[in-house]
Amino acid sequence: MNKIERINDFVIRFCNVNGSGSASANNLFAKAVFRLGVPVSPKNIFPSNIQGLPTWYEVRVNEEGFLGRRGGIDITVAVNRQTLFGDYQDVLPGGYFIYDSTKPLPENFRRDDISEIGIPLTTLCNEAFSNPKLRQLLKNIIYVGVLSFLLDIDLSILTGSIQKQFKKKPKLAEPNIKALEIGFSYTRDHYPDTCKISVRKSDKLTNEIMMDGNSAFALGAVYAGATVTGWYPITPSTSIIEAFEKYTNTYRIEEDTGKKKVAIIQAEDELAAIGIVIGGSWNGARAFTATSGPGISLMSELLGLAYFAEIPAVLVDVQRTGPSTGMPTRTQQSDLLACAYASHGDTKNILLFPCDPRECFELGADAFDLAERLQTPVIVMSDLDLGMNDHVSAPMQWESGRKYDRGKVLSADDLENLKEKWGRYLDVDGDGICYRTVPGSHPTKGAYFTRGTSHNQYAAYTEESSEYEANMKRLLVKWQTARTLMPSPRIKIRDPEYTIGLIFYGTSTHAAYESISRFSRDGLEINSLRVRAFPFQDEVIEFINQHKILFVIEQNRDGQLRTLLINECEIDPARLQSILNIDGLPIAASFITDAIHGSNLTTIPESLQKQNKTGGKQ
Amino acid sequence: MSHAHPNFRHPKQPENDAGYTRRDYEGAISTLCAGCGHDSTTNAIIQACFELNVEPHRVVKISGIGCSSKTPAYFLSRSHGFNSVHGRMPSIATGANMANRDLLYIGISGDGDTASIGMGQFAHALRRNLNLNYICMNNGCYGLTKGQDSATADRGSASKKGIPNPYESIDLCELAIELGASYVARGFSGDKKQLVPLLKGAMAHNGLAFIDVISPCVTFNNTASSTKSYHYVREHIETTNTFDFVPLQQEILTHYDEGTSQEVTMHDGSIIHLHKVDSSKDLTSRQKAVNNLEKEKEKGRFLTGLLYVNPQIEETHDLINSTLYPLNTLTEEDLCPGSEILDRINSALR
Ligand SMILES: Cc1ncc(C[n+]2csc(CCOP(=O)(O)OP(=O)(O)O)c2C)c(N)n1
Numbered sequence A: 001m002n003k004i005e006r007i008n009d010f011v012i013r014f015c016n017v018n019g020s021g022s023a024s025a026n027n028l029f030a031k032a033v034f035r036l037g038v039p040v041s042p043k044n045i046f047p048s049n050i051q052g053l054p055t056w057y058e059v060r061v062n063e064e065g066f067l068g069r070r071g072g073i074d075i076t077v078a079v080n081r082q083t084l085f086g087d088y089q090d091v092l093p094g095g096y097f098i099y100d101s102t103k104p105l106p107e108n109f110r111r112d113d114i115s116e117i118g119i120p121l122t123t124l125c126n127e128a129f130s131n132p133k134l135r136q137l138l139k140n141i142i143y144v145g146v147l148s149f150l151l152d153i154d155l156s157i158l159t160g161s162i163q164k165q166f167k168k169k170p171k172l173a174e175p176n177i178k179a180l181e182i183g184f185s186y187t188r189d190h191y192p193d194t195c196k197i198s199v200r201k202s203d204k205l206t207n208e209i210m211m212d213g214n215s216a217f218a219l220g221a222v223y224a225g226a227t228v229t230g231w232y233p234i235t236p237s238t239s240i241i242e243a244f245e246k247y248t249n250t251y252r253i254e255e256d257t258g259k260k261k262v263a264i265i266q267a268e269d270e271l272a273a274i275g276i277v278i279g280g281s282w283n284g285a286r287a288f289t290a291t292s293g294p295g296i297s298l299m300s301e302l303l304g305l306a307y308f309a310e311i312p313a314v315l316v317d318v319q320r321t322g323p324s325t326g327m328p329t330r331t332q333q334s335d336l337l338a339c340a341y342a343s344h345g346d347t348k349n350i351l352l353f354p355c356d357p358r359e360c361f362e363l364g365a366d367a368f369d370l371a372e373r374l375q376t377p378v379i380v381m382s383d384l385d386l387g388m389n390d391h392v393s394a395p396m397q398w399e400s401g402r403k404y405d406r407g408k409v410l411s412a413d414d415l416e417n418l419k420e421k422w423g424r425y426l427d428v429d430g431d432g433i434c435y436r437t438v439p440g441s442h443p444t445k446g447a448y449f450t451r452g453t454s455h456n457q458y459a460a461y462t463e464e465s466s467e468y469e470a471n472m473k474r475l476l477v478k479w480q481t482a483r484t485l486m487p488s489p490r491i492k493i494r495d496p497e498y499t500i501g502l503i504f505y506g507t508s509t510h511a512a513y514e515s516i517s518r519f520s521r522d523g524l525e526i527n528s529l530r531v532r533a534f535p536f537q538d539e540v541i542e543f544i545n546q547h548k549i550l551f552v553i554e555q556n557r558d559g560q561l562r563t564l565l566i567n568e569c570e571i572d573p574a575r576l577q578s579i580l581n582i583d584g585l586p587i588a589a590s591f592i593t594d595a596i597h598g599s600n601l602t603t604i605p606e607s608l609q610k611q612n613k614t615g616g617k618q
Numbered sequence B: 001m002s003h004a005h006p007n008f009r010h011p012k013q014p015e016n017d018a019g020y021t022r023r024d025y026e027g028a029i030s031t032l033c034a035g036c037g038h039d040s041t042t043n044a045i046i047q048a049c050f051e052l053n054v055e056p057h058r059v060v061k062i063s064g065i066g067c068s069s070k071t072p073a074y075f076l077s078r079s080h081g082f083n084s085v086h087g088r089m090p091s092i093a094t095g096a097n098m099a100n101r102d103l104l105y106i107g108i109s110g111d112g113d114t115a116s117i118g119m120g121q122f123a124h125a126l127r128r129n130l131n132l133n134y135i136c137m138n139n140g141c142y143g144l145t146k147g148q149d150s151a152t153a154d155r156g157s158a159s160k161k162g163i164p165n166p167y168e169s170i171d172l173c174e175l176a177i178e179l180g181a182s183y184v185a186r187g188f189s190g191d192k193k194q195l196v197p198l199l200k201g202a203m204a205h206n207g208l209a210f211i212d213v214i215s216p217c218v219t220f221n222n223t224a225s226s227t228k229s230y231h232y233v234r235e236h237i238e239t240t241n242t243f244d245f246v247p248l249q250q251e252i253l254t255h256y257d258e259g260t261s262q263e264v265t266m267h268d269g270s271i272i273h274l275h276k277v278d279s280s281k282d283l284t285s286r287q288k289a290v291n292n293l294e295k296e297k298e299k300g301r302f303l304t305g306l307l308y309v310n311p312q313i314e315e316t317h318d319l320i321n322s323t324l325y326p327l328n329t330l331t332e333e334d335l336c337p338g339s340e341i342l343d344r345i346n347s348a349l350r
């Protein structure tokens, strides 16, 4: 048998039962690799269920820093009897299958192209620990000890992590460390020189952090000064509010009174959640909500109100697999059209596309500035993969002394000193953005009536067609202004001939860059455009115009970004080919590479095509 | 179109203690049908604000959609107003109130807006005891969409279309008491003498005050066969009590015989005096309040007046322990942990 033999480059999959406490053990493993300076990307693949169903935790370790899903499993840790056979089959030839040998493997498990590593996890655990509740958790820790030996991870890294984790309860650290040692020594005694895959300390990661996107967004909201939140629980967005609450409990407590400088309201549904955001923003606070696809559908009417009455609102959509309830615990990028055009009538909303935790923090914070500057809803398009999985990311940054851009709000003094007649919807600056006022500011000036019905420049009800039209057209002027304020796309030109261009966004980014780098290794340079915002800037259109062959990579069925590009930039549809992943799992580089190979590349010179065909072996 | 009132001022218009005339509390001229009950309710709101010396710009008016929800344009033109979408006034009001707890919030809704499309938001604003004066202008029909029966239309009542309503009606006051509103009253737009003090009591109340105001729709539901017509309501009204509202700092001059009145001290120190109460009608008991309503209903009568009050309850801000400062006044210094702390957070994530 040809064992897989690699350093710092493999995929390991943990096969667990959900609700069995495996998450913290699996996390311990990923964190250990991270602390050794090696790029690592763990992904939870879990069911919509609380207890008893299969769940997988797939960790990719990659020295080169490719953090997308790779596909293929080199090492499996199989502790779920329900899925044992499938998990066994999934191991790549030459790979390793670690299982609980307290019960022997059934007869039909007959592969001679993988290494089976049987560890009597249950027996070892029951012999060492008596507390039945702890047993279940510690059994998971034992397999981390097993991996520590097999992959040459210094045990002290793991024990250090555990000590850190239980800093406040050192008594709990003890059995955990003991469990690690049990796994380590059993494997040392029974499986020396078995595993040819190892983790070695690297200097690849120096300054990076490891964090989930939802926590990063929540922290961004704290930094941006969000004070009002209405929300309704829905996976995968709930942990944003949980993290927000946690951070505000630390950073938003009034010293003298212990009272909170935030109002978090668990609403009765998503209509109320966005209503709370709109009411709060209208009244001069920074407000946001977090939801997923079904919530977006419910919020649509109120989003239109915010668009038309010009009220700031920040909303994060942590997308999951639709339509309807779909696969609620799987990832997708399939709410672009629903969000971009959420609500009836001519409504368009601003979208931001973060690709990692650092951007969740930064674009999350920027969303508040943009919403107030533009007086309109801003939707941050995250997804389950980004929101709920830990990602290695550049650290979050906050420029010290950064001021909030509260946009065009007239203060009491401004109102007092007004020379001209003020109109809530009067475009005095010509940028489509008008001046607003906040209730209670001035005794006699600045009061107006906000409405979702047609209004004139002075906020009075109107059914005068010309006034209605003028207002709708001014909103388009504002939309043009928005284009100039959006975070710019990330463009990388590697091929000065502009032959092939890839367009992608959000969590398709990592896999796309990996695919590009494989093509580059094989001699084919590909340019890329990472979209970070809607409306699209001129650079986006220019990039499209420059290139002969264009692919748009997305994680949805209908090519929603492609549709937006065609629709908003008047691009010839024939120019944009889609690469679409819709299996509910994060997109893999191999998927993109294969798709480019399999596509109709007739417009590329013969020589290039050949290089293509030889590229990308994964 | 809304029109401004002519801008001349009668030289001798009386001013209230805050220095405002009644005109300062008015709004644009109403575009509702002549005789619409909602307009009388609007007038009562103007009167209550005038008498209570509220500063107009410290009031926020929020509504849903309907003829009733248009009325915030017709009172307090110096206040910010927000005519939102159908049935969602409570959530907009919740957000606004969370942003600034220092203003006086008046939420206007209709029976369609509240008892059907907005039932969920109605229930939950009550449950959280939001500091809001929730006024439902109840005409038993959908005025703006031309007179369909609403969920508060009584069984057997027939509007202009002449078809008796076959369904049970929802009593919003009973629901409000059960759902946690801390001040519940029913008024009649045709009885301003009762309605104004009810509104004043509501405004002095700290928490959710729900007032169901029977406001007949003259165009679609003022028929002989309707139980929400002016005529029918006048014939069948029953009052719990007469009612004195004594604002804080005002001396109590009237003498009340023992056993004939109940005194309720409001959060701000104002006092409500109820006359002619018998002890079985203790208004601070939820159970008795609901019983009172049911008893009168059995007799085919509407019970109006103050139905229930619990002045000592905590409102939403108290329940979530939020700061006493309006959240919308906090700045970077108050809210942003700063870059040094971010460095520390980053380190902990390594
Ligand atoms: C989502 C939505 N559905 C339906 C309507 C149409 N609509 C406007 S007002 C109204 C009913 C209003 O009834 P009510 O709240 O009792 O107010 P009234 O006009 O009787 O004062 C309806 C159904 C709407 N505006 N929005």
Ligand code: SF4
Binding pocket: B031, B032, B033, B035, B036, B037, B038, B067, B068, B139, B143, B144, B216, B217, B218, B219, B220
């Ligand atoms: S239709 Fe009825 S509720 Fe509407 S304004 Fe006319 S009378 Fe009033």
Ligand SMILES: [Mg+2]
Binding pocket: B066, B068, B110, B111, B112, B137, B138, B139, B140, B141, B142, B143, B150
């Ligand atoms: Mg009605």
